[in-house]
Amino acid sequence: MWEAFEHAAHYELDNLTAIIDVNRLGQRGETMVGWNTGVHVERARAFGWSAIEIDGHEPEEIDRAYKEAAEVSGRPTVIVARTIKGKGVKAVEDKDGWHGKALDDPDAAIDELGGIRNISVDVAKPDAAEPHRFETGELELPRYELGEEVATRKAYGEALAALGSARGDVVFEMYIAEQQLLAACVGLQARGWNAFGSSFAAFFSRAYDFIRMAAISRVNLRLTGSHAGVSIGEDGPSQMALEDIAAFRAVHSSTVLHPCDANQTARLVATMAETDGIVFLRTLRPNTPVIYDADEDFPIGGSRVVRSSDDDDVTIVGAGVTVHEALKAAESLEDEGISARVVDAYSIKPIDAQTLQAAAEATGRIGTVEDHWPEGGLGDAVLDALADSDDRPRVLKLAVREMPHSGKPDELLSAYGIDAEHIAAAARQLVGAEVAAS
Amino acid sequence: MWEAFEHAAHYELDNLTAIIDVNRLGQRGETMVGWNTGVHVERARAFGWSAIEIDGHEPEEIDRAYKEAAEVSGRPTVIVARTIKGKGVKAVEDKDGWHGKALDDPDAAIDELGGIRNISVDVAKPDAAEPHRFETGELELPRYELGEEVATRKAYGEALAALGSARGDVVFEMYIAEQQLLAACVGLQARGWNAFGSSFAAFFSRAYDFIRMAAISRVNLRLTGSHAGVSIGEDGPSQMALEDIAAFRAVHSSTVLHPCDANQTARLVATMAETDGIVFLRTLRPNTPVIYDADEDFPIGGSRVVRSSDDDDVTIVGAGVTVHEALKAAESLEDEGISARVVDAYSIKPIDAQTLQAAAEATGRIGTVEDHWPEGGLGDAVLDALADSDDRPRVLKLAVREMPHSGKPDELLSAYGIDAEHIAAAARQLVGAEVAAS
Secondary structure (H helix, E strand, O other), X not given: OHHHHHHHHXXXXXXXXXXXXXXXXXXXXXXXXXXXXXXXXXXXXXXXXXXXXXXXXXXXXXXXXXXXHHHOOOOOEEEEEEXXXXXXXXXXXXXXXXXXXXXXXHHHHHHHOOOOOOOOOOOOOOOOOOOOXXXXXXXXXXXXXXXXXXXXXXXHHHHHHHHHHHHOOOOOOXXXXXXHHHHHHHHXXXXXXXXXXXXXXXXXXXXXXXXXXXXXXXXXXXXXXXXXXXXXXXXXXXXXXXXXXXXXXXXXXXEEEOOOOHHHHHHHHHHHOOOOOEEEEEOOOOEEEOOOOOOOOOOOOOOEEXXXXXXXXXXXXXXXXXXXXXXXXXXXXXXXXXXXXXXXXXXXXXXXXXXXXXXXXXXXXXXXXXXXXXXXXXXXXXXXXXXXOOOOOXXXXXXXOOOOOOOOHHHHHHHOOOOHHHHHHHHHXXXXXXXXXX | OHHHHXXXXXXXXXXXXEEEEEOOEOOOOEOOOOOOHHHHHHHHHHOOOEEEEEEOOOHHHHHHHHHHHHHOOOOOEEEEXXXXXXXXXXXXXXXXXXXXXXXXXXHHHHHHOOOOOOOOOOOOOOOOOOOOOXXXXXXXXXXXXXXXXXXXXXXXXXHHHHHHHHHOOOOOOOOOOHHHHHHHHHHHHHOOOOOEEEEEHHHHHHHHHHHHHHHHOOOOEEEEEEOEOHHHOOOXXXXXXXXXXXXXXXXXXXXXXXXXXXXXXXXXHHHHOOOOOEEEEEOXXXXXXXXXXXXXXXXXXXXXXEEOOOOOOEEEEEOOHHHHHHHHHHHHHHHOOOOEEEEEOOEEEOXXXXXXXXXXXXXXXXXXXXXXXXXXXXXXXXXXXHOOOOOOOEEEEEOOOOOOOOOOXXXXXXXXXXXXXXXXXXXXXXXXXXXXXX
């Protein structure tokens, strides 16, 4: 909680009151500080909060504390309440071993507490006022020229700024604290805002429990993770997101998007703002060439067949940086008489099963290529889309299979087997295997 | 870091000295506290640490601080060092916008710093003494009778206790702080211990970044997550791990195990202790019947065909609680004349591709069933194992596809489509689909 305390004090949230219920007992034995409420007070003050100690069983003290808290200016307030776990029921009061357990005799316990079985208390409702709206204008997404070299992370930032101007969204600085970034996004959306959270994709692993709980709470979040995969180059594996697609696919209500060019990114950012659930957009550090016109549309659940013919021998499915490698591979394969279809699966969840099934039927062989670990990413999504179809093609998955070193992006795409050359080799292998098997 | 500060003080780690390098600047602009070193001192003291403020550019002050820190008893010490980012190179000294960037003129910067290009400093090496070893005896794993009803989480605890007695391992209490649990495990293994970390499987999501970094640091960890899936019953979705298999499969060097009975659990716990990398064992809250003899062996990468005949029509692959549901489904299918093979894929990563390929060849249809989201779990692992094989069966994946409610375990397995009845229906559908397609 201390990162939350730090941020709340930094932003001088004097309309925030926290309560610490200090009941001494954990699930198993005493907590680290037991009933030492002074420890909480001292820590809270060191983090810039006002703190009030009370007996949590005394209504007058509770009332007084709330009144005091409301009067504090420029700082949040924490009420540190000393309480007794199970108070009023002798069988369990202040006793170890009763956490999350049903009572042996619930009727006796209710009698001991005074016998009242239904209490209805009216409390003041939270302020349901509409949040402040900034002035807005027409949405003018950034537009990039075909062939231009632009990093999708840059296109994301420019598209988000455009979206903010058009929709009255707001950007908060959360410093290096991804859990607080998520918490703030959840809070903002609960108050009617359209929250976009941005960090390195790898660092969302820091907030994976917050993302998980946001999904359980049916929150709508738009999260963008940059610096995906080995294509970031020199910064090394700690900064390379290689598990993010797997982690976000396995979040209920999630959408996972991975654009390959700047115009596609800009359009998807606009679409994210309208999409419910946990929407994750994966962007790239290096520049990639613009291959789509600024007016093209990219619906959630769609894909784009960027290269095809009537007699394709094999299909290559990529997303993000690997779309460009797949296109290069298709060109070199053409010289050898192998015709490769290339699918840009920018929507990894939901994935465009129909286009993949059509490609499976037409070509009978599929290679997937992703700048990600082999588990839980694009390749698994493609296999899932074809698992139950009548045409079940041979699928070769190219992915990063060793812990990467630092290096230049092109060197790393090659070293870890996901560049044009490796894609072409996989395509040759697929064509050869089917010939051998037939 | 504050959870780490709290634990270090709680365990009175007076051989621990931390250094905060307070250089004022973040990646973008000033940090929340800038050069206000007093804030760090006040907070550290509130968390039970000794704190020393110094000028981080003064060797005498650094020396004095280290000496003082070594003399403090019963508490860890933090040295709060005020420093200037880029000190000595005027082009960047205390300037914003230079984080993680190469200098324009590195040669000039070296000249400005005195021109020395190679400095070799000998420092005291860390104490490489062998860690303390507890007295140990023979390994006597717990043994469970066939048909006995035991929760695998209970078998895990009993097996771990047996392993501790035999190997001299140790159990730490980390309170509710999964990140600190992981950090302690990493530290213990660096000092030559064999660290087992245990929590609810869902709560490892809190420490996903620590797990990710442990893999990058080539750490050997044994982690056990209990309370997997909807089979936990009443506690509701916040406690149900439904993404843990996906998250752990997407960790480099990981092994993912999911036993279905108490004897299998006990044997796998012993095997974990010998397995390098990040080993994750997923255990269950409810009792499950013992179906394996206590002397059976369960190697990593193996599986167990728990039911089969010479003319099976379909294969059902389960793990954990779904193995038992699959067995029940196979019994009811037999009455209808459908012969179902049942595979217990207790090793989900690596998965037993050979057994799955043989089942694919023999039965041509596979149903997978898991108490997990559909993404990145057992089903995806099975599809991956068959992606490139000559026999590519039709695969139906049963998994939890809605956000679960609270309920009795059996009710939930049924409500979310992964109980015996749904498995039998999927098997019928698979058999029917193949008949229709042929």
